[in-house]
Amino acid sequence: MIAPSAYLLLSAVLFGIGVVGVVARKNILIILMSVELMLNGVNVAFVAAGSYLGDVAGGVFAFMVMTVAAAEAAVGLALLIALYRLKETVDITELKVLKW
């Protein structure tokens, strides 16, 4: 059996890649994908902890997160398309109408 620390390490690495993607990239599509990556990193941690502790709640939370992630992806992509039609760009640094 693989030690739980390995799962948690994987989870942390996935989450970290996601964070770097969100902070560093300019393409909104990539940022959304990075957010998905962060969520999945969390999911790995949930499932691993649930399995290790023999508690089914971990798995339930993972499903919960997936549902939210699906909804988030749908809304996010819809916003993205609307934004692209308006601005003809997906570069996030171009979107600063609210700047003072």
Place this chain on the structure above:
Amino acid sequence: MVNGILDYLWLVPALPLLGVVLNGAIALFAERPLLLKEAGGHGAGQDDAHGRQEPPAYRKWVAFLAPALVGAAFVVALLCVLSLASRPADGRTFVQILFPWIQAGSFFVPAALQLDPLSSVMILVVTGVGFLIHVYSVGYMSHERAFARYFVFLNLFMFAMLTLVLANNFLLMFVGWEGVGLCSYLLIGFWYEKQSASDAGKKAFIANRIGDFGVLIAMFLLFWTFGSLTYTEIFAKVPGLLGSGVLTTGLATAITLLLFLGATGKSAQIPLYVWLPDAMEGPTPVSALIHAATMVTAGVYMVARSSALFLLAPDTMMVVAVIGAVTAIFSATIGICQTDIKRVLAYSTVSQLGYMFLACGVGAFTAGIFHLMTHAFFKALLFLGSGSVIHALSGEQDMRKMGGLKKYVPVTFATMFAATLAITGIPGLSGFFSKDEILWQAFSSSHGSPVLWGVGTLAAGITAFYMFRLIFLTFFGDSRMDPEVEKHAHESPWTMTLPLSILAILSVAGGWIGIPAVLGGSNLFAQWLAPVFHPVAAAGAHGAVAAGAAEEAVHHPAALEIGLMALSVGIALCGIGLAYFLYRVRTGKPAEIVKQWPTLYDVVVHKYYVDEFYEWAVIRRIVNVSTGLWQMFDALFIDGIVNGVADLVRSAGGRVRRLQGGVVGGYAFSLLAGAVLLVGYILYRSVVQ
């Protein structure tokens, strides 16, 4: 106990209030849109093409409703008073509690009406004269565009005045007191497009407010001393509190002086009389109703109502008597030189009110109320008559442009002449009995003195002079009218002449209910009011002095009373003779006199420069202080605080807004940094523990 008709006493003020509601609805929903349309100027051309427009239908309703409801109130009032009169003399106080009004701890004020001999005289005068003036107004205001609005105010005035005289406590009376002040303001400024009219309204209101301040403080003191504001309770407690030393003469003097301050405001006495002559800017029936017959007598009524307290304060009594006498002669002398017919009457009103206060001040409250009643008849008549003259002359008020009107307006002339004889004090007419009663009391009462009598008698002579000057200038001699105006001069319609005739009868006969014993009468009026004034006068240590006043009068020989009467009539006849000489025989003489003493004439014609003095001594100063407060306190301090807060928020916001860079990456980074810090802190805490 079966009270019969007295249980319907509440209808007396309620009926005019119903008039306010109904006429108010008409004024708001029928008249106002019409006036606004006219003001817009779109309908004007159309009217001219068709000539005179038909008067709108609502006018008939208003013309019927407003007088009819007041007339109904008069009938109810009359029945109530008759019912009251059928009771024994000591049981003639009827209190009707409508509902508890204010209840806070030991402070309890009911909304209650009290009918006793004093208030019954008042409600009969108010509703009776008020009804006649409402009828007259229908004719007088027939060319007025804001017809319904006028009657709303007039009905509201009747309601407030009846509340004032029927209230059974000081606070409810004060509500009526303020109500009549408001209506006076609204009606003086009825033609508010005219600057002078709206100024006069404000002047009246502000002068009254100064007096009201006194009444308010007096009410605080009354409640503080007696723990109640109800008349019957206060007056019942007077002897007990006198005995226990709570109610000192000083306290009574303070209370009564403050109440009297209110009376000087409402009843136009020195030093607050200045508003009344200016109040003549209002429509003439208003001058008759509010500024001659009813509202201005409210001060006299209040003093008489509080007679039990006034009698405890000899100093106040003296102040009241002196102010009354000085006002009587002071304003009479101003009346000599006025040329506006209504202003002559206004100064005459101030002067006659002075007589009433003179009577109150010497402890002759009955005589004061008697004069109040007869004055309401003849002064209302004089004002309505002058209104009829003004109406006939298409709005001309200057007596220098009248003359010879006798043949144009015979009914007006006859009735006004009767009223003039009454105010002059010709024996047999109402003014004679009331005025001579006052003068006799001023001479004989323990509070009075021959000096007060002398001043009063002299004022009576001046009154006779200026009243006959008015009559001679207006109705006799050659016409000095504009030919254009003279062509249209006409007698007024019956709605105006009928009230004049009824008031003329009252002016002649109204005094017969108070014929003094010395002339073989039984003075029914004094007997009727005796339960109000005498039990209180008899109660208490100080009261004994006042009670003695009435008895003391008996000790004077009848010959003295008749002699003084003859003397005052003689002086009045001298006044008439002088007026006849100056304005009928030697008409050039007045101008010569003016030339001979230009300074004296200048001072009198400018009303002794009292308005100018007030302007300089009070108004200028208040305006200066207010300007200072506005510039120093308001503009610098208050605005400084408000603007300071705004500046603080703006500069703080200016710094904070730099965080909102608009770069999404920046937001994401700060999110991350926050999360790292938070997690780091939690880890740190768990490690430390």
